[in-house]
Amino acid sequence: MASISSSPTPNLHRNHIGFFSTPTNRAMSISMAGPRTRRPSRSLFTIVAATDMKRRLYVGNIPRDVTNEQLAKIFGEHGSVEKAEVMYDKYSGRSRRFGFVTMSTFEDVNAAIEKLNDTEIGGRKIKVNVTEKPLEPVDLSLAQAEDSGFVDSPYKVYVGNLAKTVTSEVLKKFFSEKGNVLGAKVSRAPGSSKSSGFAFVTFSSEEEVQEAISSFNNAELEGQKIRVNKL
Numbered sequence: 001m002a003s004i005s006s007s008p009t010p011n012l013h014r015n016h017i018g019f020f021s022t023p024t025n026r027a028m029s030i031s032m033a034g035p036r037t038r039r040p041s042r043s044l045f046t047i048v049a050a051t052d053m054k055r056r057l058y059v060g061n062i063p064r065d066v067t068n069e070q071l072a073k074i075f076g077e078h079g080s081v082e083k084a085e086v087m088y089d090k091y092s093g094r095s096r097r098f099g100f101v102t103m104s105t106f107e108d109v110n111a112a113i114e115k116l117n118d119t120e121i122g123g124r125k126i127k128v129n130v131t132e133k134p135l136e137p138v139d140l141s142l143a144q145a146e147d148s149g150f151v152d153s154p155y156k157v158y159v160g161n162l163a164k165t166v167t168s169e170v171l172k173k174f175f176s177e178k179g180n181v182l183g184a185k186v187s188r189a190p191g192s193s194k195s196s197g198f199a200f201v202t203f204s205s206e207e208e209v210q211e212a213i214s215s216f217n218n219a220e221l222e223g224q225k226i227r228v229n230k231l
Helices: 042-054 068-076 106-116 141-149 168-178 206-216
Strands: 002-006 028-032 056-060 081-088 095-103 127-130 156-160 181-188 195-203 227-230
Touching (some): 068 081, 068 095, 068 106, 095 106, 106 127, 156 206, 168 181, 168 195, 168 206, 195 206
Antiparallel strands (some): 056 095, 056 127, 156 195, 156 227, 181 195
């Protein structure tokens, strides 16, 4: 029940819901007594989060030109898609060849895995699985040290087709033969220390970038011919 307390005051006005008030809103106070709303417990939020994770799919080995919209359309043929997101490298803006898709129901999740796992998109065989499985513990100290030591610059090259054994230090030493290398960073798979097979190298000038491309594109590094392109 509502309880109304008022004090005498001139110039009362009837407002849009039928109560009287003054221009200063001091004439009346209205309090509504009702049942207290119980806030959801922390455990409920935990259950909801866990449920969302079970509907979230990892999609690996996708072509670099696949967009969020295209990914959503591909999975939308096999169920209702809530969200589709391709992951991009923060330095180059290039696709990291994987993404995540959240389906609306568990039935949609199972259908997407059954129909799309190990199928081809743009000539690449993709991997589709749920993301709830915990990642195996890995030593990330090397990757973290490389990230902290990387010096970015507008004079940068992309290095592709790297051998899995190539580290940022090896790459920096290799490119230092033809210029002043500011930084070198091998991209690694999320949550692991495994190389993604590409990297970035930064220089002090545009001339050094051009020299690196002409000298090292198609050169061999640890048994593999690397690709060197300007970003």
